[in-house]
Amino acid sequence: MHRVIEFMKKVWGFIKKDKQLIAGCIGILILFLMIVFAPVIAPENPHYYGPDALVAPGELGHLLGTNHMGQDIFSMIIYGVRTSLKVAVISALISGILGVLIGGVAGFFGGKVDTVVSEINNVFMMLPTFFLILLIVALFGNSITNVMIVIGITTWPSNAKLMRAQALSIRERTYVNAAKALGESNTQILFKYIIPNGIFPVIANTTMGMSNAILTEAGLSFLGLGDPNIISWGQMIYEGKSYITSAWWISVFAGIAIILTVLVFYLLGDGLNNVLNPKSGRK
Amino acid sequence: MSRYVLKRIGTGILTVLVVFVINFVIMHATPGDPINYLMGKDNHNEELRAELEAKYGLDQPMHVQFFSYLKTAATGDLGDSIIYGKPVSQMIGEKVGATLLLGLVSGIMALLLGTVMGIYAARHEGKLSDWLFSGFSYIMNSVPSFWLGLMLILIFASGLKLLPSYGMTSARVSYTGWAHIKDVLIHLILPAVTLTAILIPQYFRIAKSSVLQVTNEEFVMSLRATGMSEKKIFNKYIFRNAILPTVTIFGISMAFLITGVTLIETVFAWPGMGTLVLKAINQRDYPTLMGIYLVMSIAIAVVMLIVDLIYALLDPRIRYQ
Numbered sequence: 001m002h003r004v005i006e007f008m009k010k011v012w013g014f015i016k017k018d019k020q021l022i023a024g025c026i027g028i029l030i031l032f033l034m035i036v037f038a039p040v041i042a043p044e045n046p047h048y049y050g051p052d053a054l055v056a057p058g059e060l061g062h063l064l065g066t067n068h069m070g071q072d073i074f075s076m077i078i079y080g081v082r083t084s085l086k087v088a089v090i091s092a093l094i095s096g097i098l099g100v101l102i103g104g105v106a107g108f109f110g111g112k113v114d115t116v117v118s119e120i121n122n123v124f125m126m127l128p129t130f131f132l133i134l135l136i137v138a139l140f141g142n143s144i145t146n147v148m149i150v151i152g153i154t155t156w157p158s159n160a161k162l163m164r165a166q167a168l169s170i171r172e173r174t175y176v177n178a179a180k181a182l183g184e185s186n187t188q189i190l191f192k193y194i195i196p197n198g199i200f201p202v203i204a205n206t207t208m209g210m211s212n213a214i215l216t217e218a219g220l221s222f223l224g225l226g227d228p229n230i231i232s233w234g235q236m237i238y239e240g241k242s243y244i245t246s247a248w249w250i251s252v253f254a255g256i257a258i259i260l261t262v263l264v265f266y267l268l269g270d271g272l273n274n275v276l277n278p279k280s281g282r283k
Numbered sequence: 284m285s286r287y288v289l290k291r292i293g294t295g296i297l298t299v300l301v302v303f304v305i306n307f308v309i310m311h312a313t314p315g316d317p318i319n320y321l322m323g324k325d326n327h328n329e330e331l332r333a334e335l336e337a338k339y340g341l342d343q344p345m346h347v348q349f350f351s352y353l354k355t356a357a358t359g360d361l362g363d364s365i366i367y368g369k370p371v372s373q374m375i376g377e378k379v380g381a382t383l384l385l386g387l388v389s390g391i392m393a394l395l396l397g398t399v400m401g402i403y404a405a406r407h408e409g410k411l412s413d414w415l416f417s418g419f420s421y422i423m424n425s426v427p428s429f430w431l432g433l434m435l436i437l438i439f440a441s442g443l444k445l446l447p448s449y450g451m452t453s454a455r456v457s458y459t460g461w462a463h464i465k466d467v468l469i470h471l472i473l474p475a476v477t478l479t480a481i482l483i484p485q486y487f488r489i490a491k492s493s494v495l496q497v498t499n500e501e502f503v504m505s506l507r508a509t510g511m512s513e514k515k516i517f518n519k520y521i522f523r524n525a526i527l528p529t530v531t532i533f534g535i536s537m538a539f540l541i542t543g544v545t546l547i548e549t550v551f552a553w554p555g556m557g558t559l560v561l562k563a564i565n566q567r568d569y570p571t572l573m574g575i576y577l578v579m580s581i582a583i584a585v586v587m588l589i590v591d592l593i594y595a596l597l598d599p600r601i602r603y604q
Binding site for chain 2: 119122123126127128130131132134135136138139140211215218219222223224225234237240241244245248251252254255258259260262263266267
């Protein structure tokens with residue numbers, strides 16, 4: 001128990017350095033609580049087609065109204081957190097891991113490996129990512145798994161670029177030379193020293209990437225390429241588009257939910273950036 | 284300089300080649316068969332199938348198909364749409380103007396507004412205006428473009444009935460001359476405002492942070508020590524240095540625009556490339572999709588190359604590296 005308190009104090013000491021980080025952490029905590037307690041908070045099953053269709057907000061016990069199928073908007077928004085965060089976290093993880101490995105190897109080994117990897121990186125950075133994602137999802141099926149994987153494997157280059165720069169500088173440090181002298185293998189050095197010491201900018205960047213992943217998923221859903229089996233805010237906006245003049249609430253609230261969630265990740269990413277890279281923040 | 288230019292051109296060419304390969308692999312690995320679509324659902328006529336496959340070259344081995352694709356694409360022939368039978372290059376040509384109009388107008392507006400806001404916020408750091416502009420930029424960064432478009436339609440088109448929400452020209456009347464231009468401009472307002480608002484944050488951020496960064500550099504401190512006026516230091520030294528990164532951002536965002544505009548075009552039924560993409564996806568029109576993706580990618584590669592070269596011209600630090 002004592003240790004837990006110590007740890008919490010340490011975490012708080014880290015967070016309180018930056019206002020944006022505080023705001024972001026509070027936001028994440030709220031989103032997390034909404035995921036865990038969704039069945040308690042939401043008054044209805046979001047998949048349930050109720051008898052009252054297109055009910056305005058506040059009427060017949062529907063806080064935010066219902067859509068054309070009689071689904072409760074408030075419940076859909078609560079359950080939508082799950083989809084958005086799932087997409088954000090998993091695609092960011094894929095993109096982060098790929099970026100760290102590729103960038104780390106390129107920066108650490110240098111030479112030809114670096115040239116080739118950097119060139120691949122340059123090429124990837126010039127490709128129109130959203131269009132590529134759109135193509136793949138459109139052609140290979142719009143399951144949420146596909147969406148997450150495709151977002152992950154098309155967004156790693158920025159992470160790789162950051163990790164490479166870190167690895168380039170860290171490999172010159174004394175402790176890396178010491179480890180080499182002690183006979184540690186390259187793989188060991190890469191995973192024990194280079195990656196753990198250089199990963200911080202990637203973490204901040206990945207957090208920013210999560211907000212982009214959420215926006216991308218919403219955009220795909222809006223084009224009718226969302227997963228029809230799940231509750232997604234982008235899809236709610238897509239469905240609400242046809243009713244925008246008569247039942248504005250279907251699209252409006254889902255959009256606000258997206259903005260707030262994306263904002264939380266931006267704040268978190270900016271905050272982490274300020275705290276982890278003292279150079280970039282001026283505070 | 285020439286080494287740098289050659290290197291950039293090399294990357295550009297490589298990118299285009301990679302695009303060709305990606306394009307080809309994706310289209311061929313895809314489930315779904317355009318021949319099925321052409322023949323109709325319950326038609327199992329083998330002869331018709333063979334005939335159609337031969338007509339579109341789908342009976343050839345993979346690498347033959349790839350090289351013939353490369354060869355014909357190099358002459359500007361992107362094939363015919365399987366659905367409309369029209370040349371893909373012609374279909375793109377018909378639509379690209381509308382996309383460029385929307386993209387360029389919004390891109391330039393965002394560049395001007397965002398940069399001015401960013402510089403102003405940096406010069407008044409910590410004051411109310413900085414706080415307001417930064418807040419606006421934060422929120423616009425988080426807003427899905429298509430949702431913002433819908434909200435503007437809700438307010439200005441269906442609520443206040445001030446502006447049209449649909450298409451590029453009025454459907455009932457066909458104007459000519461000035462009246463036509465006026466008509467297009469009125470239709471342009473809502474989509475352009477949406478796109479501008481979405482693009483402002485990147486210019487705002489880069490302008491603000493680079494002005495702040497340059498202001499804190501040592502040469503500025505030296506200039507201050509010589510007693511030069513703040514206004515002169517800013518106009519002569521800080522502004523020039525701080526504006527440079529904006530060039531890169533403009534290039535990247537123009538590249539992004541060509542694809543990112545798809546969502547906004549869908550909302551406003553703007554008759555550009557985005558609408559074409561969506562139609563092609565729904566109809567599994569492979570040649571059209573491949574053509575659009577190819578043209579977009581090449582356009583992006585070229586734009587980014589030009590931007591890098593301009594940047595190198597403007598900033599000697601890059602040139603002599």
